Amino acid sequence: MLRERIFGGLLVNYKGLEVEVVVSDVESELIEEGIDLMFFWGRPRTGSYVVRKVCSSMLGLFASASYLERNGVPKVIDDLKEYCCFWGGGQAELKLRDGSGVKAISLRNRLKSKSVPALINIADHGMGILLANTLYMANSSSLMRVLPDFHAEGEGLYVVYSNPHALSASARVVLDYALMISMRLLESG
Structure with a gap:
């Protein structure tokens, strides 16, 4: 980190x-x-x-190998609606960007916390897909990047x-x- x-x-x-x-x-x-x-x-x-x-920073999607083994790997952004996703903010609509533009997706944020270590710990234990700061996650060996072409603007x-x-x-x-x-x-x- x-x-x-x-x-x-x-x-x-x-x-x-x-x-x-x-x-x-x-x-x-x-x-x-x-x-x-x-x-x-x-x-x-x-x-x-x-x-x-x-x-500045970017947010990316991260999950544990155990979560992805149990639930499969999302192939496109709309697949995220079928997964347990969580992040620090309370917004229901995420705006994720790739090389072709911005894709807005409405997701239910099942777990909100201002504690980044707590969110990482939960993702680490195979509880879902985490939207997290890519700089903060740079040294994470336990979580894998999901849909790596997509990111959101971070704080x-x-x-x-x-x-x-x-x-x-x-x-x-x-x-x-x-x-x-x-x-x-x-x-x-």
């Missing part, structure tokens, strides 16, 4: 660096909680901090910090490294 690529690489490349990682599904108060940098999928609601978009990855002049040297290293890795991932597709 993206955070493992960023933080794993940091620890290998910057031997003296010490990083505390807090993973949360809710937007934190940086100053109150003593957080230097916050990475957030989707535009953060806070208006009192510096907000910088790191990159951007943002970094939030209180003051660019008050960033510690360690926070600056983390920020610069995260930007570099994100750009490499986007370039590699």
Whole structure:
């Protein structure tokens, strides 16, 4: 996953660096909680901090081999109506794009959660087809891409910090490294 690529690489490349990682599904108060940098999928609601978009993202369809063995592999977008599908948002209509344009499909989102790890865990256990961020899923070895020619536009990855002049040297290293890795991932597709 993206955070493992960023933080794993940091620890290998910057031997003296010490990083505390807090993973949360809710937007934190940086100053109150003593957080230097916050990475957030989707535009953060806070208006009192510096907000910088790191990159855009795409959503793809993913499922476990066990789910696909039990239920078959969908061949076309309309097949998804016969499968258990889930994603983080509450919208009933998904707009999926391929090389020929946009296809809108109405699906019942059987499980909604803002927790991406929870959704991945459920897909991992063979419970359905997950619409998830392709950057986040880049290192997933347990879930397979379904209908790989189709994608939806995902939320951007943002970094939030209180003051660019008050960033510690360690926070600056983390920020610069995260930007570099994100750009490499986007370039590699």
